[in-house]
Amino acid sequence: MSEETNPDTLALHPDLVFRAAGDEGVAVDQRKSEILVVNGLGLRVMQLVRAHGSRQAVLTALLAEYEAPAERIAADLDAFLDEMRQRDLLC
Amino acid sequence: MYHTVIQERIRRLHLLHSVMLELTYRCNLNCFYCYNDPEAAGTPLSVDQYLRLFDDLESMQVLFLSFTGGEPLAHPQFFELAGAARRRGFAIRVKSNGHAIRGEVARRLRDEVNPMAVEMSLHGATASVHDRQTRVPGSFERLLENLTQMQQLGLRPSFVSTLTAWNAPEIEAMYALADRFGVRLRWQGPVSPRQNGDREPLTIQPSAVDWERVRAIAEGRRASAAVPAANPLEGATKPPATDEDRPHCGIGTQEVLVDPFGNVYPCVQVRWSAGNLHRQPIRAIWEQATAFGDARRLSVATAKRFAGQRPTQFGAPIFCPGVELTYLGERGQRTDIPLNDWRKSSPLR
Numbered sequence: 060m061s062e063e064t065n066p067d068t069l070a071l072h073p074d075l076v077f078r079a080a081g082d083e084g085v086a087v088d089q090r091k092s093e094i095l096v097v098n099g100l101g102l103r104v105m106q107l108v109r110a111h112g113s114r115q116a117v118l119t120a121l122l123a124e125y126e127a128p129a130e131r132i133a134a135d136l137d138a139f140l141d142e143m144r145q146r147d148l149l150c
Numbered sequence: 151m152y153h154t155v156i157q158e159r160i161r162r163l164h165l166l167h168s169v170m171l172e173l174t175y176r177c178n179l180n181c182f183y184c185y186n187d188p189e190a191a192g193t194p195l196s197v198d199q200y201l202r203l204f205d206d207l208e209s210m211q212v213l214f215l216s217f218t219g220g221e222p223l224a225h226p227q228f229f230e231l232a233g234a235a236r237r238r239g240f241a242i243r244v245k246s247n248g249h250a251i252r253g254e255v256a257r258r259l260r261d262e263v264n265p266m267a268v269e270m271s272l273h274g275a276t277a278s279v280h281d282r283q284t285r286v287p288g289s290f291e292r293l294l295e296n297l298t299q300m301q302q303l304g305l306r307p308s309f310v311s312t313l314t315a316w317n318a319p320e321i322e323a324m325y326a327l328a329d330r331f332g333v334r335l336r337w338q339g340p341v342s343p344r345q346n347g348d349r350e351p352l353t354i355q356p357s358a359v360d361w362e363r364v365r366a367i368a369e370g371r372r373a374s375a376a377v378p379a380a381n382p383l384e385g386a387t388k389p390p391a392t393d394e395d396r397p398h399c400g401i402g403t404q405e406v407l408v409d410p411f412g413n414v415y416p417c418v419q420v421r422w423s424a425g426n427l428h429r430q431p432i433r434a435i436w437e438q439a440t441a442f443g444d445a446r447r448l449s450v451a452t453a454k455r456f457a458g459q460r461p462t463q464f465g466a467p468i469f470c471p472g473v474e475l476t477y478l479g480e481r482g483q484r485t486d487i488p489l490n491d492w493r494k495s496s497p498l499r
């Protein structure tokens with residue numbers, strides 16, 4: 060029997076660590092010793108993914124925090140999550 | 151961008167970004183040139199004090215945490231501490247001689263700590279040279295056995311070597327050894343006096359010609375793209391070139407060293423006391439201690455002293471003002487903690 064996975068579920072790769080540096084973020088992909096710089100929104104998304112673990116919860120939190128059209132925020136969120144997936148930073 | 155914009159911002163905002171923890175001065179090897187003071191004494195930090203430190207560092211957004219020593223795995227609570235650090239989301243480096251990282255220890259290191267790097271000391275390309283420096287027969291063969299185990303487990307080992315007169319004839323062979331295992335080899339130096347002023351290690355200082363060979367070999371390897379571009383002395387922090395008062399190194403700007411007894415210093419070589427964790431939390435020390443500003447001024451003064459030059463030290467193509475201070479007789483400053491203070495804070499009370 061195959062295990063169903065919830066497409067809404069998000070988790071950071073265990074080899075991804077990050078911190079805030081002022082209003083931006085610095086992340087390290089430990090597998091490559093690669094240092095990544097993310098903007099304020101990217102930093103907040105990573106914090107929310109770690110805290111909530113689902114796209115919907117992250118989006119709900121962002122909508123409450125940012126004064127921008129919901130479609131724009133959702134699009135920015137999905138674009139960032141896609142980039143993270145391409146870098147294998149989500150699992 | 152990280153090495154330019156972000157590093158500049160970290161310095162400008164005076165953010166603590168990286169912390170090096172000397173967990174213990176105990177060691178299972180006995181390296182001839184070790185700079186630690188074998189007589190250093192004090193009240194070790196307790197596990198609870200380390201956990202409070204980690205909580206503070208996490209809230210201060212410190213990213214990098216290095217465990218060193220002595221041999222950090224010789225600390226009896228190493229896994230408890232390193233695992234707790236891992237759970238708080240630090241990027242962890244373990245600087246080890248590698249002698250104990252085998253079997254169950256290696257497995258626990260992977261499962262409980264998952265460090266981004268395990269940097270191990272390579273003293274030569276042959277047992278005769280390596281074991282001569284470590285003064286422990288069999289340490290070379292054991293290092294290579296352990297390296298293989300670590301790679302099989304998915305740990306991320308690399309080599310660091312201090313160039314000495316004894317291992318200089320094996321520079322090329324040490325690179326070949328690192329290549330054989332597919333790990334990076336980083337050089338560091340010069341050999342420095344011990345923290346207690348003992349100059350015995352300087353008797354195996356390599357020559358300027360030896361350092362030139364390292365530079366030429368590293369250049370050749372870069373040119374052939376056999377390895378990723380890397381400065382053979384990349385551990386040295388490069389300051390931004392745009393500062394009016396340009397520093398010589400990054401000392402006092404974003405990193406601290408904590409010794410086993412809670413003393414906080416600007417760096418390994420400049421042991422000017424910034425405070426002690428038995429008395430103050432790290433945030434207060436980082437925000438209030440004058441030692442960091444003094445260290446930055448030392449760095450700027452060093453840059454002005456060597457303006458337009460490429461300074462060397464004992465033949466090495468690098469100049470560390472802290473090594474010079476130790477060589478000239480300065481000793482590390484420690485905050486004396488009365489025993490009754492320790493008893494009040496000890497979980498064993």
